[in-house]
């Protein structure tokens with residue numbers, strides 16, 4: 001399939017102050033769009049000027065939430081090259097999410113080609129400053145124009161790009177998180193391991209309650225027994241307990257993060273043991289009580305690695321590593337961002353140049 005390119009006749013001014021970019025508020029000149037129909041499959045792949053989408057008021061996504069998305073970044077490396085980090089993993093994951101949500105899969109090679117073409121066309125939008133990046137948001141939604149509930153017969157796939165500021169403009173500050181014991185994010189057999197919009201919609205309430213109490217994010221427990229640690233709002237979670245690194249095993253309700261996977265591969269390549277297993281709240285509480293909770297960090301594309309400074313369990317508040325970033329957290333941050341920014345070798349072949 002060819003990709004038709006319709007250039008934006010009125011390109012926007014690039015933001016003059018990269019320090020004020022923030023996250024997800026500024027968009028580039030172009031977007032990728034493609035349609036799918038039952039029977040004909042994917043067709044009409046185009047790069048078009050960035051602009052509003054037009055939706056029928058009965059469109060499936062507006063009523064039944066048939067939506068999945070991805071998040072990855074393009075980096076401008078020191079040598080000027082623009083690169084992506086493991087984009088094949090994002091494409092494989094959107095296809096797994098698609099299967100769960102009854103949406104059609106993408107051709108992985110074509111989807112990668114489309115990502116590269118779009119980023120290459122808007123390459124001038126990739127910011128230059130330390131820690132900045134071009135955030136890439138692919139998404140897919142059901143767009144049938146009637147209200148019956150059934151598998152989608154018309155679907156759209158869109159990719160938009162947003163230059164984003166440094167997540168750690170003010171330095172790597174540890175975040176405070178709290179155990180959420182009322183709402184749950186996901187259950188096995190539900191949509192927890194799919195990256196779908198509805199998971200986020202349903203988690204907003206807990207996030208806002210946490211914010212009111214002064215916490216950046218919630219730490220979710222499993223939806224069945226509410227005994228085991230699952231993940232943070234938009235990040236997976238890892239701990240160093242009594243000298244050993246561990247993270248909750250993927251169990252069907254945890255989102256399989258690409259940063260999580262990369263950290264596990266990185267550690268194991270260095271001969272460092274990293275356990276994927278059930279981690280109970282009781283175990284975590286005991287470790288926090290007896291001083292063996294050495295470090296805790298979240299991991300995801302946006303922050304890469306985000307140290308946890310304080311952890312609230314019920315009424316008790318535990319400070320981890322004196323509220324400062326720990327040595328393992330710092331090392332993982334340096335190694336992963338080093339590969340992404342081209343400051344370190346990439347022995348894994350994770351970096352994919354855009355052109």
Ligand SMILES: *Cc1c(COP(=O)(O)O)cnc(C)c1O
Nearest residue numbers: 234235236255257258259300301
């Ligand atoms: C996207 C996401 C993550 C992190 O995944 P990465 O691929 O590392 O960015 C973790 N948890 C949830 C719920 C997510 O949506």
